[in-house]
Amino acid sequence: MKRNLLSIIILALLVVNIVLTAIMMVSVSSASKKTAELAENILTIVDLEINGVPASEQGTAVSMENTAVYNISEEMTIPLKSGEDGVAHYAVGNVSLSMDTTHEDYKKYGDAETMATREGLIKDIVFGVIGKYTKEEMQANSNAVKQEILTEIQNLFDSEFIYGISYNFLYS
Numbered sequence: 001m002k003r004n005l006l007s008i009i010i011l012a013l014l015v016v017n018i019v020l021t022a023i024m025m026v027s028v029s030s031a032s033k034k035t036a037e038l039a040e041n042i043l044t045i046v047d048l049e050i051n052g053v054p055a056s057e058q059g060t061a062v063s064m065e066n067t068a069v070y071n072i073s074e075e076m077t078i079p080l081k082s083g084e085d086g087v088a089h090y091a092v093g094n095v096s097l098s099m100d101t102t103h104e105d106y107k108k109y110g111d112a113e114t115m116a117t118r119e120g121l122i123k124d125i126v127f128g129v130i131g132k133y134t135k136e137e138m139q140a141n142s143n144a145v146k147q148e149i150l151t152e153i154q155n156l157f158d159s160e161f162i163y164g165i166s167y168n169f170l171y172s
Helices: 002-048 112-117 119-130 133-139 142-157
Strands: 067-071 076-079 092-098 162-171
Touching: 076 119, 092 119, 112 119, 119 142, 133 142, 133 162, 142 162
Parallel strands: none
Antiparallel strands: 067 092, 076 092, 092 162
């Protein structure tokens, strides 16, 4: 009889434990859903960058099949703005432009010959934008600098067929 009574008490404690665990899981999962929704709303409002891409531009990527790349022919040496150390610093490297071959302005501006005739204007934009920054700012704000250069190049062509810029600079 004692074993049966002990078994019934253990069974009752197990049922109570399962009920309390279920209540706890429901309360925790609803709180985590609310937290995830709050974080998503904040990202949407502030338009934060996720993986280097602004939230407003996510989903607008051009496929590799429809991408043409134009490489600026010469390596560029750009003097940077003097920093706190007072030493002259330089950025040395190459710049490439990514173009959307399906865009209507690509046919007008995108071929290598047309881009080569406008290479001086593109270099001038790159020199002007990068020259405004110190070495530390360039290293810390690479994505912002790329976006600024891209915006100015798009303004130059009055088109968005150039959708990306990449560069590889070493700083001295």
